[in-house]
Each structure stands twice: as structure tokens, then as C-alpha cells.
Amino acid sequence: MGSAVRVALIEPFFGGSHRAVAEGWIRHTRHEIRAFTLPPRFWKWRMRGAAFEVARRLSAGAGEWDVVWATSLMDVAHLRALLPRRIPTAVYFHENQVAYPARPGEDPPERDLQYAFTNLASALAADRVLFNSAFQRDAFLTGLSALVRRMPDAEPRWAVDAIAQKSEVLWPGVDLADVPAPFPRPPGPLTILWNHRWEHDKAPEVFFGVLTSLADEGVPFRVAVAGERFGRVPAVFARARERLADRIVHWGYVEDRREYTGLLARCQVVVSTARQENFGLSVVEAAYAGAHPLVPARLAYPEVVPEPLRERCLWQDQADLHHRLRALCLGTENPLDPRVLREGFSRYAWKVRVTAFDETVLRLSGLTRDVV
Missing domain, CATH: 3.40.50.2000 (Glycogen Phosphorylase B;)
Structure with missing residues (x-):
């Protein structure tokens, strides 16, 4: 018998699929996970400023956490700089601002790139970089290569390889236990x-x-x-x-x-x-x-x-x-x-996917003892 990994799960946009994944993992994990969340609004302000609020909350119990697990709307570089001690940290990309499509009428080359650079800094600052699909990982790394080449000088091309070496794909779990079998199809159109x-x-x-x-x-x-x-x-x-x-x-x-x-x-x-x-x-x-x-x-x-x-x-x-x-x-x-x-x-289903999530934080924490 051993202690579970103590995970601070940080979700600055606690809605939609972000919320579903966080809550699903918490329900099924064998670890001790506490969520630090903010409401799902003002996503640009979340990327700019959520680190200040979350660091304040985490600092009150900074010694309690074995792992910090943040999602991609968190500025992980700022967060780590604000915490009183270095805690093994993962960033989980539900989406990224490097490959996100422009709105209709928006010229992609003229977009505000600060959010893409925040994702770049977060990935560099984290110990592990996790993506919900291989498609997103590949699009992010390809987009990063193009992004850094837009810089007029001092291009950090090395950053792409550094991020790739600590990246992996981690499909999310989905809450399926309460999804009923299909109802009998009624007469008429589908x-x-x-x-x-x-x-x-x-x-x-x-x-x-x-x-x-x-x-x-x-x-x-x-x-x-x-x-x-x-x-x-x-x-x-x-x-x-x-x-x-x-x-x-x-x-x-x-x-x-x-x-x-x-x-x-x-x-x-x-x-x-x-x-x-x-x-x-x-x-x-x-x-x-x-x-x-x-x-x-x-x-x-x-x-x-x-x-x-x-x-x-x-x-x-x-x-x-x-x-x-x-x-x-x-x-x-x-x-x-x-x-x-x-x-x-x-x-x-979470009962299938939870093992991969739990093993990821176990490796990240550096713990080798058995986990209940």
C-alpha cells in the first residue's frame, strides 16, 4: 500500500470539453486530484492573467502537490515563475493558438500572435507536453516551425525540437457510462x-x-x-x-x-x-x-x-x-x-482511458512506490 500522487489540476476555462475531461478524470482516478478552476469566459484574459490568480491559490499549499497539471489556456511559464517551489508540471493541449483557424474575414498573417507565443512558452516551461490527438501534436509542431521563422532575428528554432522530445499523445476519456443504448427508431424521417x-x-x-x-x-x-x-x-x-x-x-x-x-x-x-x-x-x-x-x-x-x-x-x-x-x-x-x-x-470510455492518465502523472511525479 502506498500514497496516491497529489495532483493540482488547473483549468482556467472550466467549461465544455475542458470541464468534461477534468471532471471525468477526477471521478475515475486512483490519485488525489484537486481542481483549481475559473469560469469559461474571457479566454484571452485567461491566457494573459489566470496565472496570477492560480499561483496565489496554489501557493497557499505549494508543499502539498506532487504534480501540477495545467491545460493549454494557462500561461505555464508565468505560473511556474510565480510558485514558491518547482513542481513537476504537465501541460495538456485541448487546442492551441498556433494552429487555430482564423475567423471569417480575419487575415491569418495579421493575427495577434501573443497567444501562440504563450503556448510556445508554456510548452517549453512544462516538463511534459500532452496532446489529445496525434493530429494536434503534429499541427502544433508544424505551426511552431512557421511561427518562429516569422521572427526578424534570434529565431528559437531549437524550441520546436525541445518541445517535440517531451511531447506525447494522450487521448482523453469520455463519460459513456450514463449514455443509454439507442431508443427504438420512431416511424418517419431519421x-x-x-x-x-x-x-x-x-x-x-x-x-x-x-x-x-x-x-x-x-x-x-x-x-x-x-x-x-x-x-x-x-x-x-x-x-x-x-x-x-x-x-x-x-x-x-x-x-x-x-x-x-x-x-x-x-x-x-x-x-x-x-x-x-x-x-x-x-x-x-x-x-x-x-x-x-x-x-x-x-x-x-x-x-x-x-x-x-x-x-x-x-x-x-x-x-x-x-x-x-x-x-x-x-x-x-x-x-x-x-x-x-x-x-x-x-x-x-474513462474506465479504459484513466489508466493512461494515472500512469502519466505517476511517471511525472517521480514516484516509484505502488499506488492504491
Whole structure:
């Protein structure tokens, strides 16, 4: 019998997938984890200033922690400088500002690069750099190479190799234990689900553009639109709600977890049109509930979708998505068997993934004793 590793889990943007991963790990770990969090708003201010508040909280018990585990909206370099002693530290990238897509109308070369440099400094300051997918790791390192070459002189090209050498991929766990088996499909059209953030990087205009085209063709379907809203909502949502009003079975974020998982189980297809996706927890949840995923053949999706299912689940372009959705709605193709989906996506359940998380902090802490 031995002591568990004492982990200070720092999440300056405690919402969405960030919150889901933090809470899921805490529920399943064999270690002692305490979360230090801030509400999910003002993400730019979180990157600039969360280190001051979190360092103050941590300093009150700095001797208590074996490991600091921070996520990518934390300025880890500032945090470590402000703590009274050096604690083994990991930074976990849910996303990064080096490879994040520009907003419509924003010229990428002219973007404010301070947030990308904060990610660079965080990765250099941390002892381990963890990514939720190989896709994100590769995009981050490639983007860093381009970023440092933009500097007029004193380019820290060495930093990319230094970060790569201490990087690894750590798929997140997903709370699947409470996701019910698919409900019997009711008579009538199938239900298509959108359960992503209502933001530009998820390309809602592509999703609603395809649905509007199908509606204009008279193709039968229902639509359920869930997902969280942060700040400005793209105008396409209001237009789509009006245009598809007679087909909508649900609209808006579902606060209650049981109600949300019940909605998943009533849908037959889940669609992503994302321009930026480093893992895709919402797709994993829906697929486990029996919804046939139709997701881009790029980003993290080819990695996340189990290999035997990729041919049926990955779309190449908007025309291909339109074709595949049309076939499913008209019944010329059948959705994948929900039992096959449930088995394939079960590899992301926390009961499977928690061991990798726990072993990572055990190695980081330098402890060699057995852990309960």
C-alpha cells in the first residue's frame, strides 16, 4: 500500500470539453486530484492573467502537490515563475493558438500572435507536453516551425525540437457510462444531430447549407441542434432555425446531463463540419449512443473514428456530405448498426482511458512506490 500522487489540476476555462475531461478524470482516478478552476469566459484574459490568480491559490499549499497539471489556456511559464517551489508540471493541449483557424474575414498573417507565443512558452516551461490527438501534436509542431521563422532575428528554432522530445499523445476519456443504448427508431424521417459549440470554427454554415439543400429537394429528415454557446453566435443559426422550423425536434444547449444523453439516443446521425477539431468528444458520445457519424476526412477524425468504420463515416467535401446524408435520409443506405458503433467507440470510455492518465502523472511525479 502506498500514497496516491497529489495532483493540482488547473483549468482556467472550466467549461465544455475542458470541464468534461477534468471532471471525468477526477471521478475515475486512483490519485488525489484537486481542481483549481475559473469560469469559461474571457479566454484571452485567461491566457494573459489566470496565472496570477492560480499561483496565489496554489501557493497557499505549494508543499502539498506532487504534480501540477495545467491545460493549454494557462500561461505555464508565468505560473511556474510565480510558485514558491518547482513542481513537476504537465501541460495538456485541448487546442492551441498556433494552429487555430482564423475567423471569417480575419487575415491569418495579421493575427495577434501573443497567444501562440504563450503556448510556445508554456510548452517549453512544462516538463511534459500532452496532446489529445496525434493530429494536434503534429499541427502544433508544424505551426511552431512557421511561427518562429516569422521572427526578424534570434529565431528559437531549437524550441520546436525541445518541445517535440517531451511531447506525447494522450487521448482523453469520455463519460459513456450514463449514455443509454439507442431508443427504438420512431416511424418517419431519421433525426440528424448537431451537438457542437455554436462558433465559427465548427463551420455551422456548411452544416445548415447541406440541410437547406436537402430540404429544398424535399428529402425527409428531422434535426436536433444542441451544443454550447460562447459569446457571439454565428448569424446562420437564426436563419436556419427559421428555414428549418418544421423539421426541428430540439434547439439549444441541454443543461441536464440525463436529458442530453436521452437526446443523443433519439438521433440516428451525428454530423460534424468542423474546420478545427482536435478530438471530438461530442461525436464520440453521440456515436456511442448509436448515431451514425458523418465527419470530415481530416483533422483528428481519421484518428478518432475506429479504422473499420472510417469508410462509412468520413466525408471528403461538402458534395460528398450532401450525397451521404441524402442516401441515409432516403433509405438507399442504412446507418451503421448501433451495436457496432457502441463497441467501436467504447475505447474512449474513462474506465479504459484513466489508466493512461494515472500512469502519466505517476511517471511525472517521480514516484516509484505502488499506488492504491
